[in-house]
Amino acid sequence: MSVFQDLKKYKGLLAIVFFLTLGNTIGELYLPRLLSLIVDNGIAVEDVQYVLKIGGIMLIVTLLTILVRGSASFFSAKAAMAFSRDLRKRIFNKVNHMTFDETETLGISSLITRTTNDVGHIEQFVLLMMRPILRAPLQFVGGLVMAYLTHRRLTAIVLISMPIIFVLIYFVIRVVIPFFPQLQKALDRVNLLLRQRLTGLKVVRAFSRDEEEEATFDQANNQYYQLSTRINNTMSTVQPILAFVVSVTTVIAVYFGAKFIVDGTMNIGELMAFIQYTAQVMTGLVMMSRMLTIIPRTSTSISRVKEVIDYPSRKVGGTTRLNESMYAIEAKDLTFYYPGANLPALSKINFSLKAGEVLGIIGGTGSGKSTFLKLLMQFYEPTEGDLLINGIPINEINTDDVRQRLSYVPQQNFFFSESVRGNMQYSNPDITDEKIIEDLTVAKAREFLPNDNPLDSKVVRGGANFSGGQRQRLAISRALARDANVYIFDDSFSALDYRTDYEIRQALEDRLEGVMTIIVAQRVATIRHADKILVLEDGEVKGYGSHDDLLAHNPVYREIALSQGEEEVSTDESKA
Numbered sequence: 358m359s360v361f362q363d364l365k366k367y368k369g370l371l372a373i374v375f376f377l378t379l380g381n382t383i384g385e386l387y388l389p390r391l392l393s394l395i396v397d398n399g400i401a402v403e404d405v406q407y408v409l410k411i412g413g414i415m416l417i418v419t420l421l422t423i424l425v426r427g428s429a430s431f432f433s434a435k436a437a438m439a440f441s442r443d444l445r446k447r448i449f450n451k452v453n454h455m456t457f458d459e460t461e462t463l464g465i466s467s468l469i470t471r472t473t474n475d476v477g478h479i480e481q482f483v484l485l486m487m488r489p490i491l492r493a494p495l496q497f498v499g500g501l502v503m504a505y506l507t508h509r510r511l512t513a514i515v516l517i518s519m520p521i522i523f524v525l526i527y528f529v530i531r532v533v534i535p536f537f538p539q540l541q542k543a544l545d546r547v548n549l550l551l552r553q554r555l556t557g558l559k560v561v562r563a564f565s566r567d568e569e570e571e572a573t574f575d576q577a578n579n580q581y582y583q584l585s586t587r588i589n590n591t592m593s594t595v596q597p598i599l600a601f602v603v604s605v606t607t608v609i610a611v612y613f614g615a616k617f618i619v620d621g622t623m624n625i626g627e628l629m630a631f632i633q634y635t636a637q638v639m640t641g642l643v644m645m646s647r648m649l650t651i652i653p654r655t656s657t658s659i660s661r662v663k664e665v666i667d668y669p670s671r672k673v674g675g676t677t678r679l680n681e682s683m684y685a686i687e688a689k690d691l692t693f694y695y696p697g698a699n700l701p702a703l704s705k706i707n708f709s710l711k712a713g714e715v716l717g718i719i720g721g722t723g724s725g726k727s728t729f730l731k732l733l734m735q736f737y738e739p740t741e742g743d744l745l746i747n748g749i750p751i752n753e754i755n756t757d758d759v760r761q762r763l764s765y766v767p768q769q770n771f772f773f774s775e776s777v778r779g780n781m782q783y784s785n786p787d788i789t790d791e792k793i794i795e796d797l798t799v800a801k802a803r804e805f806l807p808n809d810n811p812l813d814s815k816v817v818r819g820g821a822n823f824s825g826g827q828r829q830r831l832a833i834s835r836a837l838a839r840d841a842n843v844y845i846f847d848d849s850f851s852a853l854d855y856r857t858d859y860e861i862r863q864a865l866e867d868r869l870e871g872v873m874t875i876i877v878a879q880r881v882a883t884i885r886h887a888d889k890i891l892v893l894e895d896g897e898v899k900g901y902g903s904h905d906d907l908l909a910h911n912p913v914y915r916e917i918a919l920s921q922g923e924e925e926v927s928t929d930e931s932k933a
């Protein structure tokens with residue numbers, strides 16, 4: 358997919374810029390000719406009427422040229438910015454549909470740099486190309502033609518300086534090209550370190566790693582600085598050398614022009630026009646050189662952006678539509694390997710769940726609990742075996758149809774920097790304030806919000822202005838806000854004290870009647886009332902049944918329960 362495909366949408370604007378630039382260049386080429394006419398046919402013969410007439414035409418041409426140039430600049434900026442807006446949107450949409458491992462492969466910081474800095478480079482390129490791409494060669498060729506028409510022999514002398522300029526530009530480009538990919542990588546690293554530093558602030562502080570962090574950042578920042586200085590130093594040699602060549606060429610033109618005037622083969626006005634044409638030829642060249650030097654930087658950015666928009670993203674889900682509510686989930690020998698992993702994260706899992714039932718999943722860390730939820734939410738597809746939704750393999754079902762029927766409380770809660778209301782509306786945009794209050798009350802989150810305007814309370818990004826347990830309660834409320842067929846709680850009660858855990862689960866029992874509930878937990882107390890409990894260890898099912906059954910017959914579950922003091926305290930009411 359071409360990075361520039363969105364430019365097609367702005368064909369109209371591009372055509373306007375093309376014609377305006379054409380008009381601008383013609384105007385600029387015409388002015389020296391008018392000047393030479395004034396000098397040679399007006400001033401030289403003291404014809405005031407002629408001077409005023411041609412002077413008037415010059416004034417009109419100048420005004421029109423300024424107007425046309427200004428308009429070309431306005432429309433080209435408009436097209437370039439609209440183009441970069443569309444490109445950013447295309448990258449965002451692509452990333453939005455990538456799986457987790459795909460975004461990790463490309464790198465989150467790198468994706469940010471690509472969407473902002475690299476797109477910025479491409480926008481600059483488009484802007485620089487739109488007008489100069491026509492103006493520079495037109496000025497160069499037009500200036501040469503006009504100079505040639507003004508005086509042939511002098512044009513031949515001026516042309517001698519051209520090869521010097523071409524050779525110079527060629528060498529500069531050859532030197533800087535290899536630095537651009539390195540420069541963008543260095544910027545990725547600066548962004549990565551900054552991002553890590555900001556998100557891991559607490560860990561950095563807790564382990565007093567501030568100085569080491571500063572040193573690492575310094576090193577990356579210096580590498581970026583050195584590379585950009587190297588590129589800039591090389592590129593900046595072009596302009597003074599070009600200016601020098603232009604000045605020398607002008608001096609040569611004046612020297613020989615003066616001789617031709619003495620010989621009588623050239624007029625003063627013609628020499629003046631000639632010098633202006635020489636300047637235009639050189640300006641055309643400088644513009645072309647600038648375009649050429651920006652190409653290597655842009656081509657690096659183009660390939661980085663292309664890598665994202667052409668990324669062969671794995672398709673998850675199928676085309677089968679779920680027209681009814683979700684009423685059954687069944688796993689049949691469900692096996693899953695993470696991409697590139699040698700061992701399965703889940704191996705031959707079997708269970709079934711019907712509407713109105715609660716499934717508890719328990720197991721040590723790394724036993725595969727969250728992995729199963731990721732498969733259910735279609736973040737990944739099963740490697741072997743089946744996960745059936747209403748009897749249909751999940752990989753055949755449309756992802757939106759599945760996800761719309763689920764409501765999820767993640768292990769690590771994330772909130773947006775919005776009001777409480779805004780965060781609740783994230784899972785159900787049509788929810789009323791009364792319903793939000795009801796859900797906050799069920800999850801016992803209403804009690805820590807202020808009495809006045811509780812829904813307007815601010816949640817800072819990530820929910821950092823609430824405690825771990827309060828965040829869990831807010832996250833439960835947010836999940837309840839959605840009218841779903843399956844409610845999933847991924848270790849969502851771990852930060853709650855026993856009493857709150859118990860009270861919330863009591864309230865949830867009434868609230869979630871008739872739907873499927875999946876509770877992942879480390880604490881036996883949290884899942885003991887589930888209709889079925891799945892005991893996982895190293896990705897395998899080590900037990901499946903009710904709490905009482907498992908406690909009586911399953912050694913793994915019994916060990917977990919005993920380690921949590923479950924044999925002495927038989928009801929969590931008494932724990933609470």
Ligand SMILES: Nc1ncnc2c1ncn2[C@@H]1O[C@H](COP(=O)(O)OP(=O)(O)OP(=O)(O)O)[C@@H](O)[C@H]1O
Nearest residue numbers: 458695698702720721722723724725726727728729
């Ligand atoms: N994105 C990933 N890529 C590769 N392996 C992964 C990935 N996520 C998890 N794993 C591996 O899969 C296994 C199961 O992980 P999972 O997150 O499902 O465990 P869990 O039971 O939810 O643990 P916890 O209670 O600690 O959250 C672990 O061995 C883990 O290392």
